[in-house]
Every structure is written in C-alpha cells, then in structure tokens.
Amino acid sequence: FQFNVMCVGHSGLGKSTLVNTLFSSHLVDSNGRKNVYEPIEKTSEIKVSSHNLMESNVNLKINIIDTPGFGDQINNDRCWEPIVKYIKEQHSQYLRKELTAQRERYIVDNRVHCVLYFITPNNKGLKNLDKIVLKKLCDIANVVPIIAKSDSLTIEERLNFKKTLQEEFAANDFKIYPYDTEDLYDEELQLNKDIRSLIPFAVVGSEKEITTEKGEIVRGRKTRWGSINIEDIQQCEFVYLRDFLTRTHLQDLIETTASIHYEGFRSKQLLA
Amino acid sequence: FQFNVMCVGHSGLGKSTLVNTLFSSHLVDSNGRKNVYEPIEKTSEIKVSSHNLMESNVNLKINIIDTPGFGDQINNDRCWEPIVKYIKEQHSQYLRKELTAQRERYIVDNRVHCVLYFITPNNKGLKNLDKIVLKKLCDIANVVPIIAKSDSLTIEERLNFKKTLQEEFAANDFKIYPYDTEDLYDEELQLNKDIRSLIPFAVVGSEKEITTEKGEIVRGRKTRWGSINIEDIQQCEFVYLRDFLTRTHLQDLIETTASIHYEGFRSKQLLA
Ligand SMILES: Nc1nc2c(ncn2[C@@H]2O[C@H](COP(=O)(O)OP(=O)(O)O)[C@@H](O)[C@H]2O)c(=O)[nH]1
Numbered sequence: 001f002q003f004n005v006m007c008v009g010h011s012g013l014g015k016s017t018l019v020n021t022l023f024s025s026h027l028v029d030s031n032g033r034k035n036v037y038e039p040i041e042k043t044s045e046i047k048v049s050s051h052n053l054m055e056s057n058v059n060l061k062i063n064i065i066d067t068p069g070f071g072d073q074i075n076n077d078r079c080w081e082p083i084v085k086y087i088k089e090q091h092s093q094y095l096r097k098e099l100t101a102q103r104e105r106y107i108v109d110n111r112v113h114c115v116l117y118f119i120t121p122n123n124k125g126l127k128n129l130d131k132i133v134l135k136k137l138c139d140i141a142n143v144v145p146i147i148a149k150s151d152s153l154t155i156e157e158r159l160n161f162k163k164t165l166q167e168e169f170a171a172n173d174f175k176i177y178p179y180d181t182e183d184l185y186d187e188e189l190q191l192n193k194d195i196r197s198l199i200p201f202a203v204v205g206s207e208k209e210i211t212t213e214k215g216e217i218v219r220g221r222k223t224r225w226g227s228i229n230i231e232d233i234q235q236c237e238f239v240y241l242r243d244f245l246t247r248t249h250l251q252d253l254i255e256t257t258a259s260i261h262y263e264g265f266r267s268k269q270l271l272a
Numbered sequence: 273f274q275f276n277v278m279c280v281g282h283s284g285l286g287k288s289t290l291v292n293t294l295f296s297s298h299l300v301d302s303n304g305r306k307n308v309y310e311p312i313e314k315t316s317e318i319k320v321s322s323h324n325l326m327e328s329n330v331n332l333k334i335n336i337i338d339t340p341g342f343g344d345q346i347n348n349d350r351c352w353e354p355i356v357k358y359i360k361e362q363h364s365q366y367l368r369k370e371l372t373a374q375r376e377r378y379i380v381d382n383r384v385h386c387v388l389y390f391i392t393p394n395n396k397g398l399k400n401l402d403k404i405v406l407k408k409l410c411d412i413a414n415v416v417p418i419i420a421k422s423d424s425l426t427i428e429e430r431l432n433f434k435k436t437l438q439e440e441f442a443a444n445d446f447k448i449y450p451y452d453t454e455d456l457y458d459e460e461l462q463l464n465k466d467i468r469s470l471i472p473f474a475v476v477g478s479e480k481e482i483t484t485e486k487g488e489i490v491r492g493r494k495t496r497w498g499s500i501n502i503e504d505i506q507q508c509e510f511v512y513l514r515d516f517l518t519r520t521h522l523q524d525l526i527e528t529t530a531s532i533h534y535e536g537f538r539s540k541q542l543l544a
C-alpha cells in the first residue's frame with residue numbers, strides 16, 4: 001500500500017504539526033527559517049518525505065508532499081503553478097510507465113491521492129488566492145479542505161465559519177471529495193452526505209502530551225486559560241479527519257485518484 | 273484633545289474587535305463581506321470613523337483609521353502606498369494650515385499619532401510584506417506592533433515568538449516607538465525600556481462578556497476547553513497596551529508625532 005498526501009497552505013498554519021499528529025509519529029519538520037536573516041523561500045521546491053507505518057495491521061507507505069512558502073510572498077501570482085505541475089507530472093509519469101512495452105507487473109503509484117487544503121481561521125471566508133487554488137486543485141485531485149488551528153475559534157464562530165465556507169464552496173462550484181457515483185449503495189451515499197456536512201474539518205494538531213485538569217494524559221495544547229484535548233470530539237474534529245483519511249476512505253481516495261483524476265488526464269493526453 | 277489611531281493588518285486578525293475593546297465601546301464595524309458573492313475590497317479606501325469618549329474625566333475625541341483589504345489580494349505589491357500617502361497627506365494638510373496668512377488659533381490635528389500593526393500569530397516570524405510595510409511606516413509615524421489573537425499561542429510559544437520578532441525588528445533596523453531623546457529623566461528612560469521589552473504586545477480582544485468557571489463576569493472568550501479573561505495580565509497583555517495607549521503615553525504619542533514626524537516632514541518640504 002502506498003498513500004500520497006499533499007499539504008497546501010500558508011506557513012505557520014500547523015501543517016507539519018497536523019501531519020505528524022495524523023500519522024502519530026514525527027514525519028515532517030516544519031520549514032521554519034533557522035534565523036531572521038534567511039530570506040523566505042519561494043514555492044518552487046516541492047518536498048516529498050517517505051515513511052513506513054503500521055496502521056491497523058497493514059504496512060502503509062506514506063508520502064507527505066509539502067509545499068513550503070505557499071502564499072508567503074508579496075506577489076503570489078501563479079504560486080500555484082509548481083503545485084499543479086507536480087500533480088500532473090505524477091500522472092504523466094504513471095502514464096509513461098503504463099504505456100511502455102515491457103511494463104512492470106506492479107507500477108509504483110506516486111500520484112497524489114489527497115490534497116489537504118489548510119484554511120486560515122479568520123472567521124471571514126476564503127481569500128482570492130484560496131478561491132483560485134481550490135478551483136484548480138479540485139479539477140485534478142481529491143481535495144479535503146480543513147480549518148487550521150480551529151482552537152482559535154469558539155464553537156459558535158466555528159459553526160458560523162463552516163457555514164460561510166460551505167456556501168463559498170457551492171458558490172464557486174468546487175468539486176470537493178467525496179464524489180457520489182452511480183455504483184454507491186444507500187449507506188455509502190449516506191456516509192458521504194454525513195462527511196460533507198463535516199467538511200471543512202475543524203481540526204487542532206499537537207505533538208505534545210499534556211495533563212488535563214482531571215489528571216488524564218492526552219495529546220493537546222495547554223495554556224493558562226484551559227487545555228484542549230485534540231482527541232475529544234466535543235472539542236475538535238481531529239478524530240473525524242483521522243478516521244476519514246486512514247480508515248473509512250483510504251482505499252477510496254487511492255481508487256478515485258486512479259479512476260477519476262488519472263483516467264481524465266490519460267484520455268486528454270491520448271486524444272491530444 | 274484629539275487622538276488618531278490607524279490599524280494596519282490582514283482582515284480577520286481582530287482589528288475592529290481590539291479597537292472596540294480598547295476604547296470600551298463599539299466604535300467600528302468589521303469590514304466583513306456581507307455575502308460570498310461580493311469581491312474582496314482593494315486597499316484604496318482608507319476609512320476614518322470619529323468618536324467622542326470620556327476617558328478618566330477628559331473628553332477625548334478618537335479617530336479610528338481603518339485600512340480594509342490590506343494584504344488580502346493575490347498580488348499585494350504596493351498595497352502600502354495608499355496608507356503611506358494618507359499619513360503624508362495629513363502632514364501636508366497641517367502644514368498648509370500652518371502656513372496660511374490668516375491661520376486659525378487652534379489647528380485641528382488629523383495627523384496619525386499611532387499606527388497599531390497587527391502581526392499574524394504564526395509563531396514563525398515576519399513575512400516579506402510585514403518587513404516592507406513596517407520599514408516604511410516606522411519612518412513616518414509612531415508604530416506600535418502587536419501580536420494579534422495571541423490566545424492561539426501557548427505561553428511558551430508566545431515568549432519564543434516575541435523573542436523572534438524582537439530580533440527581526442533589530443535585524444531590519446525598524447525605529448519602533450517609544451524613542452529615547454536626550455531630555456528624558458531616568459525614570460522615563462526606564463519606563464521606555466520596560467515597554468520595549470513588552471513590544472510587540474501579545475493581546476486578545478473581545479467585545480463579549482463571559483462568565484468564568486469561578487462565576488465572575490468578565491470580558492473574554494469562552495470555549496468548551498477553557499475561558500480567557502482579557503483583562504487578566506497572567507493571560508494576555510491587553511491591559512498593558514490599553515494603559516500604554518490611553519494613559520501613560522497618550523500625550524507623548526501626540527507630541528512625538530508633532531515634534532519628530534511632522535517636523536521631519538515639514539523641513540523636507542520647505543527645503544525642497
Ligand atoms: N493554536 C494552535 N497552534 C498550532 C496548532 N498546530 C500547530 N500549532 C502551532 O503553530 C506553529 C506552526 O506550526 P507548524 O506545524 O510549524 O506550521 P507549518 O508551517 O504550517 O508547518 C507551531 O508553533 C505550532 O505549535 C493548532 O492546532 N492550534
């Protein structure tokens with residue numbers, strides 16, 4: 001099994017923290033600048049890190065694709081181009097391997113199965129950059145939007161913000177994963193509907209263990225004014241996102257990438 | 273007395289919330305878009321709202337200068353120009369009034385006395401846009417940087433972030449208010465030194481009253497995982513910022529604008 005996840009969002013939104021928390025081990029180092037004199041990186045370097053994990057008795061190979069510096073410049077015109085190019089590049093490499101005469105029995109699948117898109121918790125809505133990038137990414141890969149650092153929103157603000165975002169997704173006609181296809185059973189259609197009401201997932205990430213007021217040791221964030229347990233579904237939707245990505249929809253994310261995004265790419269290439 | 277404060281920062285960083293909290297009354301409405309179909313505003317409209325307040329037995333006229341849409345575009349090149357222009361425009365209007373033959377006994381002072389610069393709490397450092405804008409604004413007005421929404425940082429992250437920012441201010445040679453001039457007494461020099469160790473102020477704003485676990489009614493933010501009382505100096509530095517702006521340095525902010533920034537502008541204009 002190989003699962004390739006791409007993280008897209010401004011730096012400092014907690015991307016590396018969340019990925020390390022989702023797969024319960026320290027996979028990625030945050031790309032912070034080491035000192036104040038270093039210039040801020042340009043987006044062009046897409047970084048991939050590979051990891052082998054045991055996730056419920058299955059040996060899972062995880063590739064984390066990071067897009068450092070996304071949206072951090074003064075002029076972010078076309079900062080999405082290296083990202084779109086990377087995704088299409090994986091499709092075309094797969095196609096090349098598929099078309100070779102002596103092709104291997106098992107082709108390594110480096111196609112991007114899931115794009116986690118991190119939205120700034122500003123309780124206002126999507127920025128112009130978000131709208132353009134989401135439009136482009138939804139057309140070529142499975143995109144799962146999340147509200148980053150959602151502990152900075154109260155529960156009321158979170159509900160209001162989620163509603164605004166869901167309206168914006170509809171207004172901009174983004175094709176957000178999961179897709180309903182004809183071959184789904186009723187329970188699967190219902191599961192997709194439940195998931196859609198959760199999207200964007202309001203998550204909090206943390207690699208640190210804290211002790212709560214009640215003395216439990218949990219993963220969370222501790223401050224003088226209260227501590228948040230990231231695995232408590234009353235406090236954030238981290239557990240829903242983790243189960244969605246690594247349990248209920250892992251298989252489908254990989255298959256949909258092949259059957260919808262790759263096939264779409266392939267027929268365009270071969271017709272061209 | 274007239275006091276003119278300008279707020280500069282991305283939308284959604286809590287600018288209107290903080291200003292309304294600082295002057296304990298609802299002065300400004302946040303410039304949120306009313307619905308998802310409205311395009312995001314361009315920076316060009318600088319909005320000024322005037323208010324009369326009683327602050328410790330003194331009738332204070334407060335002008336809040338808002339810069340909606342700052343840094344919210346894809347290409348934010350030169351988005352600081354309307355802001356710099358507005359500040360210089362106030363200086364040149366004052367100069368014109370000062371130079372007229374039949375000048376009024378008391379000239380209305382619309383010069384910008386203080387610029388509150390809102391920094392995103394990303395625990396990484398200043399972005400390229402912050403560096404350019406801070407450099408330009410520090411040359412023409414009193415700039416007071418603050419860490420916005422600092423409840424999204426733990427106390428440890430806050431200390432680390434503040435240290436990084438203070439290093440970046442020094443590395444970029446920003447002239448941040450308060451300034452030490454020769455005529456200050458020792459206690460005033462010490463007060464300025466204490467203030468400088470606090471800058472950027474880590475603040476939290478809230479217009480809502482909440483009831484804490486102990487049953488007190490305070491202004492703060494309440495979530496399922498804890499409530500923050502913005503006036504508790506153990507939890508944030510809102511009180512320090514409020515006292516600094518409306519008590520200890522109010523007079524000096526107005527005078528320094530006249531004696532340092534305006535005189536600098538005036539001599540450049542008259543020599544030109
Ligand atoms: N409030 C809050 N802070 C977070 C969360 N996740 C990460 N952080 C903090 O945000 C900062 C940046 O996180 P990082 O993962 O390096 O961001 P990246 O640049 O997007 O990879 C770190 O100081 C983290 O401790 C979260 O869910 N809530």
Ligand SMILES: Nc1nc2c(ncn2[C@@H]2O[C@H](COP(=O)(O)OP(=O)(O)O)[C@@H](O)[C@H]2O)c(=O)[nH]1
Nearest residue numbers: 123152283284285286287288289302421476477
């Ligand atoms: N976590 C947190 N949220 C805040 C704070 N101040 C304001 N907010 C919330 O942030 C959102 C945007 O605030 P607003 O004042 O409208 O931002 P503006 O666009 O910069 O004027 C609102 O939902 C506020 O409730 C704060 O100090 N901490």
